[in-house]
Amino acid sequence: MNIKKVIARGEGAGFGFESFARACLNSGDVIFCEMVMTDLKTEFCGVKFENPLVVASGVLGVTGASLRFCVENGAGGVTTKSIWLVEHKGHKSPVIIANEHYMLNAVGVPDAGIEKAKIELGKYMKNKPAPLIANIIAGKVDDYAEIAEKVTELGPDIIEVNISCPNVEDELGRPFACSRKDAARVTEVVRKRTKLPIVIKLSPNVESIVEIARACVDAGADGICAINTVGPGMAIDIGARAPILANKVGGLSGPAIKPLSIKAVYDIHKALPKVPIIGTGGIITGEDAIEMIMAGATLVGMGTAVYYRDVKCFGMAADEMRAWCEKNGVKSLDEIRGAAHGKG
Amino acid sequence: MKTKFDIPKTVPIKKIIVETPFVKTFIFEYELGARPGQFVNLWLPGVDEKPMSVAYCDEKEFWVTMFAVGPFSKAMHELKEGDLVGVRGPYGKGFSFEKDWRLVGMGGGYGAAPLYFLTVEAVKLGCHVDFVVGARGKEHLLYIDRVKKLKNVDIHIATDDGSVGIKGYNTVILQQLIEEAKSGSSKKIDMVYACGPEMMMKTISNICFEHGINAELSVERYMKCGFGVCGQCSVDDSGIRMCKEGPVVSNEVARKITEFGRYHRDSVGRVHEF
Numbered sequence: 129m130n131i132k133k134v135i136a137r138g139e140g141a142g143f144g145f146e147s148f149a150r151a152c153l154n155s156g157d158v159i160f161c162e163m164v165m166t167d168l169k170t171e172f173c174g175v176k177f178e179n180p181l182v183v184a185s186g187v188l189g190v191t192g193a194s195l196r197f198c199v200e201n202g203a204g205g206v207t208t209k210s211i212w213l214v215e216h217k218g219h220k221s222p223v224i225i226a227n228e229h230y231m232l233n234a235v236g237v238p239d240a241g242i243e244k245a246k247i248e249l250g251k252y253m254k255n256k257p258a259p260l261i262a263n264i265i266a267g268k269v270d271d272y273a274e275i276a277e278k279v280t281e282l283g284p285d286i287i288e289v290n291i292s293c294p295n296v297e298d299e300l301g302r303p304f305a306c307s308r309k310d311a312a313r314v315t316e317v318v319r320k321r322t323k324l325p326i327v328i329k330l331s332p333n334v335e336s337i338v339e340i341a342r343a344c345v346d347a348g349a350d351g352i353c354a355i356n357t358v359g360p361g362m363a364i365d366i367g368a369r370a371p372i373l374a375n376k377v378g379g380l381s382g383p384a385i386k387p388l389s390i391k392a393v394y395d396i397h398k399a400l401p402k403v404p405i406i407g408t409g410g411i412i413t414g415e416d417a418i419e420m421i422m423a424g425a426t427l428v429g430m431g432t433a434v435y436y437r438d439v440k441c442f443g444m445a446a447d448e449m450r451a452w453c454e455k456n457g458v459k460s461l462d463e464i465r466g467a468a469h470g471k472g
Numbered sequence: 473m474k475t476k477f478d479i480p481k482t483v484p485i486k487k488i489i490v491e492t493p494f495v496k497t498f499i500f501e502y503e504l505g506a507r508p509g510q511f512v513n514l515w516l517p518g519v520d521e522k523p524m525s526v527a528y529c530d531e532k533e534f535w536v537t538m539f540a541v542g543p544f545s546k547a548m549h550e551l552k553e554g555d556l557v558g559v560r561g562p563y564g565k566g567f568s569f570e571k572d573w574r575l576v577g578m579g580g581g582y583g584a585a586p587l588y589f590l591t592v593e594a595v596k597l598g599c600h601v602d603f604v605v606g607a608r609g610k611e612h613l614l615y616i617d618r619v620k621k622l623k624n625v626d627i628h629i630a631t632d633d634g635s636v637g638i639k640g641y642n643t644v645i646l647q648q649l650i651e652e653a654k655s656g657s658s659k660k661i662d663m664v665y666a667c668g669p670e671m672m673m674k675t676i677s678n679i680c681f682e683h684g685i686n687a688e689l690s691v692e693r694y695m696k697c698g699f700g701v702c703g704q705c706s707v708d709d710s711g712i713r714m715c716k717e718g719p720v721v722s723n724e725v726a727r728k729i730t731e732f733g734r735y736h737r738d739s740v741g742r743v744h745e746f
Contacts, residue, residue, distance in 0.1 A: 188703035188713075190741040197711025209703070215740055221521035222513075222558075224697040225479040235702060240742035248741070251708070367482030367556050368517040435701045436476070438716070 130157045166453035167460055168446060170204070172404050172426045173325035173350045175259050175285045179204035179446045180461060181417060184408045184431035185263040185288060185329070186210070186235065188439065192251030199257040202443025205427065206258060208249065210265035210290045213275045214241040220374040225363060226382065231432045232361055234378035237265060237293055242278050249282045259285040263329070264318075265293065269304075273317040280322040287324050288406075289314060292331035292356035293379075305331035305356070308343035319348030327406060329353040330392075332385075337392050338399045345403055353406040353429065354392045357381045382432040386410030390423045397424020397466055412436050414448020421461055422468040478699055480515040480558030486533060488553055491614055495582070496549055497527065497537045502559055504534040508590035509566030509667075509690060509720040512536065513698050515558030516551075520544045523695045523715070525667070526562065527585035527615075528592065537585040537614065563698040564719050567688050571597040573662035576649055578642060578676050579605045580668020581612065586690065587667055588615040595624045600659065602649055604628040606642030606672065610635035643675045650683050661685055670746055674733030677723050687723040693736055704741070707731055 168179035182205035183189065183198045189209035198206055218238025225232050239245075245262075252260060262284035266272040276287060291314050292305035304310040311328065318326055328344040330337055332355040341352045357379020363372045371377070389409025396405055407420040408429025417428040433441035449461075458464055487499040504512060506529040514536065515521040522544045528535040540549040551557070567590050569575060575594050577587040584605045591601045601624065607613045609631050619625055628645045629637025638644065652658040664687040666676045673689045680687035693705035693714040700716035707714060708731045717725075726732050735745045 187701055188706065188711075190703040190737070191706050191708065191711065193708045193711035194703045194706035194713075195711070197706065200711075209741075215742075218739060220519075221696060222480060222515055224702060225560075226476065226699070226701075227479055228476045231701075235696065238740045240738075240740040244740075244742055247743070363479060365480065365482050365517065365558060368558065370517045372480060372515070372558070374520070432701070435478075435699060438700060 130155075164454045164457055164459060166450050166458060168204070168449060170426060170461060172406070173286055173327070175325065177204040177259055177427065179449070180421065180425075180427045181205075181442050181445055182261065182406065182427050182429050183207055183442070184429035185261075185290065186233075187431040187434055189263075190248075192248040195252050195260070196257055198439060198442060201439045201441075202446050203430075204258060204442075204446070205261060206252070207261040207288060207429065208245070208263050208284075210237050210239060210263045210293065211245045211275065211279060212237070212239045212241050212265055213271050213278070215239065216241070222373055223375075223378075225372055226432070226435055230380055230382040230384040231435060232363055232373065232378040232380055233357070234360070234373045234375035236375060242275065245279065246282060249284065253283055261286045261288050261327070263288040263290050265290040269310075269313050269317055272314050273321045276318040276326075277321040280324055284324065286327055286351075287318065287322055288327045288329055288353055289318055290329050290356070292329050303331055305329075305340060306334055308340055311340050312343040312347040315344045315347035315349050325350040327351040327353050329356055331356050332358050332388050332392050332409075338395050341396045341400060341403070345400055351404040351406065351426075352396055352400075353408065354396055355385075355389045355409045358385050358388055358409075381409065382435070383410045383412060386416060390419060393420060393425050394423040394468065398469060401466070412441070412445075414445040414450075414452060417445055417449055418452055418464065421465050424466040424469065426465065478560055480513065480521065480560040482517075482556040482558050484554050484556055485551060486553065488551070491537065492611055494540050495537060495614060496540075497535050498548065498551075498557070499533055499535050500557070500559060501533050503531060504529050504559070504562055506534060506562035507566035508593050509586060509688075510562040510564050511698075511719065512559060512561035513563065514548070515560070516544060516547055517556075517558065519547045521558065523563070523698060525586040525690075526589060528589050529562075537582065539582050561698065564715055565717065565721075567665055567720050569594050569597065569599060569663060571599065573599045574602075574659045575599050576602045576604060576646065576661055576664045578646060578664060578666040578668070578672070579603070580642065580666075580672040581607055582614065583666070583668030583690070584614045587665060588618060590665060591619060591622060591625060595622050599624065601625045602628060604630075604642050604645050604649070606630045606668070607632070609633045641672070641675070643672065643679060646676060646679055650679070650685060654683070663688060666690065670733055670736075673726075677726050677732070680723050681727065688720050689723065689726045690719045691721055691726060691729065691732065692719060694739055696739075704737070704739070
């Protein structure tokens with residue numbers, strides 16, 4: 129008689145057990161069974177997500193139908209493209225260029241304003257397939273207050289405040305996310321006008337993202353989203369001897385920035401361990417998402433992954449996360465959140 | 473991960489053909505690798521970047537035919553041979569066809585150009601093509617002389633003013649071709665292809681649906697990235713992207729696009745009715 133241990137993982141585990149157990153019964157062996165089924169369900173600011181992979185703002189977020197399309201392809205939640213109070217024209221094209229290493233974009237945050245958002249979010253909210261994060265933007269602090277209030281009426285689950293777009297600047301010519309004072313002022317006025325959870329999306333292009341995050345949390349933010357695009361950067365066509373993006377410069381994203389987003393999330397989580405984080409920046413695969421969660425993120429934003437693996441990237445990454453967790457005996461993502469902080 | 477490269481590369485214009493006073497064809501010596509129905513993004517430094525249908529493509533060159541209608545195309549019309557234009561692509565889903573098929577290509581206005589490319593490739597596979605074009609008048613007809621040189625092609629023309637071909641819409645010709653095929657006096661139609669104004673395509677979609685004939689339509693929407701990320705060209709209600717799941721869609725898919733023939737969105741995502 130032998131003593132054996134078997135670990136069955138994931139879907140079909142029960143079936144595998146049964147056949148294995150039958151074989152052991154015949155041989156007279158004793159077996160210990162351990163079944164691992166990973167649940168990717170994640171709670172963020174009190175909102176329940178089927179999986180932590182959310183569509184990052186700016187990607188496939190122009191219409192309600194487009195956001196639904198992402199959920200059909202496996203996204204656990206969606207974030208709208210930044211919503212302005214009134215129409216905001218974007219830049220001329222080219223607005224996005226990309227290669228296997230990175231993406232560079234200066235779309236210029238085009239939007240038709242709150243009236244259009246009402247229509248499009250209405251289409252998404254009807255039989256809402258997954259939680260909705262409404263991303264808002266403004267050029268002035270007071271406008272943030274007004275757009276926050278108006279967007280709240282549309283019924284999203286969470287408001288994400290974009291203060292970090294490198295293409296939109298305050299009167300001093302820099303994003304609000306570049307100073308603790310500006311970031312806190314925006315957070316305060318939004319806090320006063322909505323009861324929904326608010327998440328502030330921060331820029332990595334600052335001396336200390338942790339200090340900005342702390343200022344936002346002190347001013348009433350429920351969570352932090354890190355990071356927006358890096359740079360800005362530039363690409364020049366040597367034939368035309370001219371920058372390629374019509375805006376000349378654009379925010380850098382994609383696989384190249386993952387080490388920066390991982391570190392930003394790691395640092396924020398270390399300083400503010402109780403603050404939930406949407407970690408985003410160069411997350412393409414399920415393993416990338418696990419890495420981001422180990423840095424301390426609760427939700428994981430995916431944007432350029434749509435370029436590298438198409439819209440099915442959400443479902444693919446969720447499957448990869450589940451496979452990794454089951455292989456490593458992880459039943460819930462809570463077990464690994466911030467895990468990288470325990471060592472080294 | 474396969475190598476990806478979606479950054480425009482500047483290429484000199486090899487040749488410019490003046491088609492009509494307002495239409496020019498630009499030929500680029502560049503291995504684009506496009507299939508009929510796909511598009512290419514052309515960038516004019518300092519001006520803009522626009523998606524354009526590919527009018528012809530082989531191992532050595534590709535063609536784009538352009539009507540001087542907006543700031544970009546007008547600036548293109550100012551260019552000379554040898555001037556540089558940025559190229560990236562090809563993008564989108566093209567037309568599908570199989571050998572020995574009978575195709576009916578329905579081109580409205582400048583939609584004739586991509587259908588020329590389809591016709592060239594289809595006849596290589598032994599297909600027969602009815603090339604049906606509609607235009608405002610004789611002076612707006614495109615590609616007829618080139619199509620005439622191809623074998624296994626019948627040309628049918630409709631003009632608004634009756635200056636050449638029948639007077640009226642090209643969809644009347646489609647009805648006739650379908651009636652003939654149904655009565656057995658001509659070969660069965662395997663697929664109808666449409667490229668042109670959306671209301672023309674809507675009519676073609678309805679005709680083909682009623683007669684149970686397969687069709688593919690090239691649905692144009694405002695595009696920015698061209699590779700399925702920005703969401704600008706997502707259509708209601710399915711949310712599919714015309715730069716990725718389109719621009720060529722089957723009639724079944726087109727009929728599920730609730731905005732097809734009704735409205736489209738501009739650069740800030742606002743809805744405009746046709």
